[in-house]
Amino acid sequence: MYDADNVELESGIFFKGNLVKVDTSLKTCQFGDCENGFGLKVVDGGYIVGNFKNGLSEGLSELATTQGTLYGYYRAGEANGKGIAISDQGDYTLANFVDGLATGKYEKIYANGTSLEANIADKTGSFYNADDILIQSGGGTQTVFTEKTDAGYLELKAFAKSLTDFYGYRESNFKEISGDKISAAAEPGLERFKGKLLFQNRYATDIIAAHQNMYVSVYLSGGIADKMDRAKMEASYINALRKALGKHWKKAQDAAPGTTVFQNYDKSKQIIISTDKNRIKMEIH
Numbered sequence: 001m002y003d004a005d006n007v008e009l010e011s012g013i014f015f016k017g018n019l020v021k022v023d024t025s026l027k028t029c030q031f032g033d034c035e036n037g038f039g040l041k042v043v044d045g046g047y048i049v050g051n052f053k054n055g056l057s058e059g060l061s062e063l064a065t066t067q068g069t070l071y072g073y074y075r076a077g078e079a080n081g082k083g084i085a086i087s088d089q090g091d092y093t094l095a096n097f098v099d100g101l102a103t104g105k106y107e108k109i110y111a112n113g114t115s116l117e118a119n120i121a122d123k124t125g126s127f128y129n130a131d132d133i134l135i136q137s138g139g140g141t142q143t144v145f146t147e148k149t150d151a152g153y154l155e156l157k158a159f160a161k162s163l164t165d166f167y168g169y170r171e172s173n174f175k176e177i178s179g180d181k182i183s184a185a186a187e188p189g190l191e192r193f194k195g196k197l198l199f200q201n202r203y204a205t206d207i208i209a210a211h212q213n214m215y216v217s218v219y220l221s222g223g224i225a226d227k228m229d230r231a232k233m234e235a236s237y238i239n240a241l242r243k244a245l246g247k248h249w250k251k252a253q254d255a256a257p258g259t260t261v262f263q264n265y266d267k268s269k270q271i272i273i274s275t276d277k278n279r280i281k282m283e284i285h
Helices: 151-167 227-244
Strands: 013-015 018-020 029-032 037-043 046-053 056-065 068-075 078-087 092-098 101-109 115-119 124-128 134-140 145-147 178-182 191-195 205-210 213-219 259-263 270-276 279-284
Touching: 134 151, 151 227, 151 279, 178 205, 191 213, 227 259, 227 270, 227 279
Parallel strands: none
Antiparallel strands: 013 018, 029 037, 037 046, 046 056, 056 068, 068 078, 078 092, 092 101, 101 115, 115 124, 124 134, 134 145, 178 191, 191 205, 205 213, 213 279, 259 270, 270 279
16 A cells, blocks of 8 residues: 555555455454355465355455465356456466366466467467567467468568567667658658668668657558559558557557557557558558
8 A cells, every 4th residue: 555655555465445464374264254245265375355155255356375366256166257367477367267267268468568369279379579569379388389380470470570670769769770861851840761671671661750759651562553452452451460469459549531540558659551642651650
């Protein structure tokens, strides 16, 4: 518990708003009603706090042990429903649980910020970096992982890697990869520099300076006169972004007409796809 100045006031186990002392050597109900009500009960290796029915966890509860914590919905003493498991290493697993075991699709967020989106049923999964951009996809077990090798996947992986490379320069405001200044700026008040880094090793990039902030601009195609062909190519890049970005990136609903904007969870990063003079354009902010 902290005060308004973020100074710690109290630390430990709280029950109904009060700091309490739990004796883990006594495997009993130590607070509340652990038979048919809300209480805190000590068990082997830790304690359960939450709702009980006939002496077993029922409803929203938390099991805390030396191995970690499982917070979520319980039935007849086992986790059944949505829950969050937190390991003793600080890794989070968000899943649906059946009789204490995660099932179906789940997400694991590691302590270092990387994550895994996987499906227990078909043993497939995708790993993402701390910016929630794809690292690799494949299948197998926790000990043996086989990465995909098809051409479409390899193209997607190269696309995602290029996004990662450019975001690696974002902290320096892209200054490390801004080359010679282009004399004629597209708009007044903007400065344009020829980018030193190609996108996917094939598309030339520009670094745009606007209001002391820089972003990357890249044309992903030449001029496409046919409107339908242009729309198909734009849709293909929007689809690639959907696959290259993790679930915490969302499409902005208030994007300007003719543009598609993807934002990360706190809107600190944006990727914009649009059409500019019959060319498909992408901006990495």
